[in-house]
Amino acid sequence: MKRKILLAFSFWFALFPNLLPAQELAREALACFPNDTQQIAYANLAQLRTLPNYHQLRRTLFSLQMQNFEEFLRSLGADPERDVDEIVVGWRGSVNDLSALFGIAQGQFRPDQAQNYIAREKLPERQYEGFTLDAFGSGLGRDDLFFTFLSSSLAAFGRLSDLEALVDGYLGNRVVLNSNSQFVNWEAELEGSGPQWGITTGRAAANMAVPLLLGDSNQKVDLSSLLSPIRAVLYQVHWDTDFSTQIAVICQDAQSAGTLAQLLNLWREAVSKTNSKPADVTQFIQGLEIHTDGNRIELEGSGPPDILSRILHGAGP
Numbered sequence: 001m002k003r004k005i006l007l008a009f010s011f012w013f014a015l016f017p018n019l020l021p022a023q024e025l026a027r028e029a030l031a032c033f034p035n036d037t038q039q040i041a042y043a044n045l046a047q048l049r050t051l052p053n054y055h056q057l058r059r060t061l062f063s064l065q066m067q068n069f070e071e072f073l074r075s076l077g078a079d080p081e082r083d084v085d086e087i088v089v090g091w092r093g094s095v096n097d098l099s100a101l102f103g104i105a106q107g108q109f110r111p112d113q114a115q116n117y118i119a120r121e122k123l124p125e126r127q128y129e130g131f132t133l134d135a136f137g138s139g140l141g142r143d144d145l146f147f148t149f150l151s152s153s154l155a156a157f158g159r160l161s162d163l164e165a166l167v168d169g170y171l172g173n174r175v176v177l178n179s180n181s182q183f184v185n186w187e188a189e190l191e192g193s194g195p196q197w198g199i200t201t202g203r204a205a206a207n208m209a210v211p212l213l214l215g216d217s218n219q220k221v222d223l224s225s226l227l228s229p230i231r232a233v234l235y236q237v238h239w240d241t242d243f244s245t246q247i248a249v250i251c252q253d254a255q256s257a258g259t260l261a262q263l264l265n266l267w268r269e270a271v272s273k274t275n276s277k278p279a280d281v282t283q284f285i286q287g288l289e290i291h292t293d294g295n296r297i298e299l300e301g302s303g304p305p306d307i308l309s310r311i312l313h314g315a316g317p
Contacts, residue, residue, distance in 0.1 A: 023042060023044070023086070023191045023192055025042070025086040025087075025088055025104065025106045026040070026042045026088055026187055026190075026191055027178075027187065027191070028088075028104065028106075028154070029042075029088035029090065029103070029104055029177070030176065030177045030178040030183065030184060030187055031169070031170075031176055031177075031178050032104065032156075032166055032167075032169035032170040032176055033088075033090045033102075033166060033169060033176060033177040034092065034162075034165040034166065034168075034169055034174065034175075034176065034177065035174075035175045035176055035177050035179050035180060036092050037090045037091065037092045037177050038091060038092050038200065038201050038202050038204045039090065039091040039092075039198065039199065039200045039201070039204055040088055040089065040090050040091075040177075040187075040198060040199050041088070041089045041196070041197075041198035042086070042087075042088050042190075042196065042197055042198065043086070043087055043196040044085065044086050044196075045080070045084050045085060045086065045087060045107075046085040046086070049081065051239060051240075053305060072136050073147075075117065076113070076114035076117050076118070076134075077110050077113040077114055077117065078107075078109055078110065078114065078155075083107045083108045083109060084105050084106075084107040085106050085107045085108075086105065086106045086107075087103060087104070087105045087106070088103050088104055088105075089101060089102070089103040090102050090103055090158075090162075090166075091204075092162070100159070100162060101158065101159075101162075102156070102157060102158025102159065102162035102163060102166055103156070103157055103158065104150070104154060104155065104156045104157075104166070105154070105155045105156075105157070106153055106154055107153065107155075108152075108153065109149055109152055109153065109154075109155055110152075111149040111152060114134075114149070115132065118132075118134055123135065124137075124138060124140075126146070126160070128163075128164055128167060129164075129167055129168070129171060129173075131148045131149075131150070131167055132148060133146045133147070133148045133160065133163055133164075134146060134147055134148065142159065143159055144159065144160070145157060145158065145159060146158065146159065146160050146163045147163070148163065148167070150167075150170055156170070182231075182232075183199065183201070186199050186232060186234055187199065189234065190234055190236065193236055194236030194237065194238055194246070196236070196237040196238075196239075197234070197235060197236045197237070198234075198235055199232060199233070199234055200232065200233045200235075201231065201232045201233075202231075202232075205230050205231070205232055205233040205249075206227035206228065206230045226259070226260065226263060227260075229251045229252040229253070229256035229257075229259075229260065230249060230250070230251055230260070231250045231251060231252060232249075232250045233247060233248070233249050233250070234247070234248040234250065235247045235248070239305065241305070242302050242303060242304060242305060243302060243303055243304065243305055243306075243307050244300075244301065244302035244303075245299075245300070245301055245302075246298070246299070246300050247298070247299040247300075248296050248297070248298055248299075249296065249297040249299070250295060250296055251295045251296070251297065252295065253295050254292070254294050254295050256295070257292050257294070257295050257296060257297050258292055260297055261290055261291070261292045261297045264288075264290050264297065264299070265290055268285055268286065268288055268290065271285045271286070272285070272286050280303060280304060280306075280307055281307065283303065284301055284302075284303040284307050285301075287301055287302070287303070288300070288301040289301070
């Protein structure tokens with residue numbers, strides 16, 4: 001369930017047309033996110049709001065948790081439906097720990113107005129390195145969200161430990177993600193390539209494949225040895241009249257990429273034969289294009305606009 005919420009949260013920021021402005025916020029994220037960040041997801045909310053089917057897709061993909069947080073931001077004078085232009089979400093920690101979500105958002109904010117409201121309502125807050133960290137909730141729970149304004153156009157959010165790490169990175173007081181040359185290269189490859197994109201690395205990248213490969217099977221199958229060669233997964237998501245995605249699975253070498261590609265082809269054929277999934281999900285999987293390019297497996301697929309919601313709700317635990 002936590003994995004589904006994480007994916008839904010990431011893909012809520014996913015729905016934009018193909019022509020994109022510069023995406024400098026992603027580079028800003030690499031310059032302040034802690035270096036143990038395992039996933040990032042970028043999206044441009046200003047583009048999202050131009051889609052004719054935005055409200056339908058938003059209801060499908062926007063979690064209740066984030067709806068509540070959005071209402072809290074409104075009480076502070078920030079309207080996410082108008083003021084937030086871009087966002088980058090990061091994740092680190094245990095694979096199943098949803099509370100490790102954090103991120104930065106760029107837009108038009110009014111920090112003074114927000115702080116006046118917080119002081120008037122006596123909401124929980126903490127001081128850290130000259131920044132005021134405001135709590136969404138009691139501020140006492142380990143998983144409570146905090147947020148702060150880094151400037152009038154840049155806000156940051158996350159649980160307390162993650163937000164403090166992000167502030168440290170922003171101030172240059174700790175090693176940050178752009179010290180990882182591979183991550184920097186992957187970001188450069190994806191920047192501007194699609195309306196929404198993301199990078200997942202390490203064990204988290206391999207674990208993303210498990211529920212999709214096993215589906216609703218009750219069998220306990222250990223796929224760790226097969227998936228261990230995965231170094232990263234890069235993805236792009238496009239929403240227009242249809243949903244489409246391009247995914248690059250980066251493996252240790254060409255041989256492991258070839259082996260995993262064979263596994264994916266077998267999985268696609270098995271899904272086609274068993275018809276164990278909803279018809280549109282089966283059709284989406286049947287239409288996946290799978291090929292290798294050196295140590296990469298490239299996948300491309302498309303389907304109706306609500307296909308992502310069906311995949312998320314049918315992707316296992």
